[in-house]
Amino acid sequence: MKILITGSNGMTGQKIIYVCHGKSNIQLIATSKGANRTQLKDGYIYESLDITNESEVEAIFKKHQPDAVINTAAFTNVDACETKRGECKKLNVEAVEYLIKSCEKYNAHLIHLSTDFVFNGENGPYIETDTPEPQSYYAQSKYDSEQLLIKSKIKWTIIRTIIIYGVVDDNSRSNLVLWVKNNLEKKQKINVISDQFRSPTLAEDLAGACINAALKKATGIYHVSGKELMSIIDIAKIVADFFGLDASHINSVTSAQLNQPAKRPPVTGFILTKAKHDLDYHPKSFLEGLNLIKSQLEKF
C-alpha cells in the first residue's frame, strides 16, 4: 500500500516514519513543509509539501497517487490559534479541503488527526458518538475540518487523540512530559493545572493506530489515547517521580487562576473499545511510555 503522510517533521509524523520502517507492505511518501528533519532517511521518499498551497497538494497527489493519506500537519498551538485565527483556519480547515479534493480525484483514503478538544469536557471520558461542543478557536477549527470529511464523498477516517507525548529526532518539540522534566531539572517552579483531566497518548501508539487505519481500510471516527485518565498535576507528579526530580517545584493552580487565552475542556479521556477492536490498538501504560522516552533521551 502506498501511504502519504503530511507534517512528517512533527511528533506524530516522525513516529509514523519509524513505525513504517522495514514494513515491506508499505511504500511511504513522507511530506512536510521545508527540509526533512527526521534522522532516518532511507526506506521512504521525502517531498517538501506545504498543504496550504493547493497546487502543491495537487501536484504531489498527481505524482505519487497514494492509496491512503495521513494528515498530521496542523496548527497545534492552542493559545496561538486564538490570536492567529487566519493562519489557524488556513492550515486546520482550508488545507484539509485541498486534501479532500485531491483524495476525491485520485481515489485515496484520507486519515485525519483531530482532538479531544472538540468536546466541552463536562462528561468525559468520551465515546465516538458523543456530541462535540468546541470551546476554543483551535477546537472549532478541528471540528470544522472533521465536518468537511464527514460531508465529503471520499473514504475518510477521523482519529481523535489527547496530549501527545514523545521525543522527536532533533529534540526540538516539547510536550507536557518534556516540559515538566526540563523545568524540574533546572529547578524551576512550574504552575500546573489541578482541575483538568486527560489521558496522555504515546506518539508511537498513535502512529501505529494511524497506520493500522490505513492498512485495515477502517473508516469513521476513532478515539485513540492513553488508557489512564489523570489530572494534569498528577501527570506532572508521576513524571517528577519517574525521573527522580523534586516535585515540590510543582505549584498547583486552577484553570481560573492560570487563565489561558484558549478555554480548555475540564475532563476529557476516551473510551477506547472501538479502536482496540477495529485498529488492534493496545496502548502502553503511562509508565511504559515514560520508560521508552527515557531510553530515547539517552541518545542525546
Ligand SMILES: NC(=O)c1ccc[n+]([C@@H]2O[C@H](COP(=O)([O-])OP(=O)(O)OC[C@H]3O[C@@H](n4cnc5c(N)ncnc54)[C@H](OP(=O)(O)O)[C@@H]3O)[C@@H](O)[C@H]2O)c1
Ligand atoms: N500535540 C497534541 O498534544 C495533540 C493533542 C490532540 C490532537 N492533536 C492533533 O494531532 C495532530 C498531530 O499533532 P502533532 O503534535 O504530532 O503535530 P506537530 O508536532 O505540531 O507537527 C505538525 C507538523 O506539521 C508541519 N506543518 C506546519 N505547517 C505545515 C504546512 N503548511 N504544510 C505541511 N506541514 C506543515 C509542522 O512543521 P514544522 O515542524 O516545520 O513546524 C510539523 O512538523 C494534529 O492534527 C493535532 O491537531 C495533537
